[in-house]
Amino acid sequence: MTFDIWWLAYPVLGAVVGFFAGLLGVGGGGIMVPMLTTLFLAQGFPLAQVVHMALGTSMAAIVMTSVSSLRAHHRHGAVRWDVVRRITPGILLGTFGGTFIASRVDTAGLAVFFVVFMGYVSIQMLLNIKPKPTRELPGTAGMSAAGLLIGGVSALVAIGGGSLSVPFMTWCNVKVQNAIGTSAAIGLPIALAGTVGYLVNGWNAAGTPPLTLGYVYLPALVFVSLVSMATAPYGARLAHRLPVATLKKVFAGVLMLLCAKMLHSIFA
Known part of the structure; x- marks a missing residue:
């Protein structure tokens, strides 16, 4: 195994991802996916595999x-475990x-879907859109359907699901603090199922670089x-000290720029 100079970029990316995750309570996928795509292309990885x-x-x-995140919210009693069990x-x-859907969509299609969804997330942040509580949580069938949708979209854009699960729960009259805490708990099964899925689907993929398991590049993962x-x-x-509302707007702008860079890297 030889050291690749590009590996030095991964700790920097990790520092940015962790900082914003703690500051704004957002998942790292919005930053990681466009940045990793750009870095993987710079390292000469096959275009068909990078996204x-x-x-x-x-x-x-x-x-x-x-x-x-789950442990922190659980300590504050903010997790609705009854919701977690049902969804x-x-x-x-x-x-x-x-x-499985993602593995069968080409790089360009995945990139466009990711950018469109992140555009939706960015607009939510810029306009501070919050759904009005109008109803109660649905029954088992409704919760299963919501879980299928949240999980499926999360797999396609590599997020913990908060961009969908928090609005869904607040719309169903779950208190915002509980919605955020419960979303953090839901993020674990999303991450685990998504990781296993990308390992399985990429296991026999042709042309992936060394130190890759399925579609997971280990040096990037570790750093x-x-x-x-x-x-x-x-x-x-x-x-607790900075104007988070303003920072969210800045972050939304950064997300849009990263997505634009990702599209440029792929289509150029």
């Missing part, structure tokens, strides 16, 4: 982050199934995960 590898590696990196079967099936876990607490501390 799939970025999604798989991001999903694997989210596992450790989601464990830390998790659909989440697992939707996320795992979503990786991003270790550093992001170290920087997340600093972001969380600053969240």
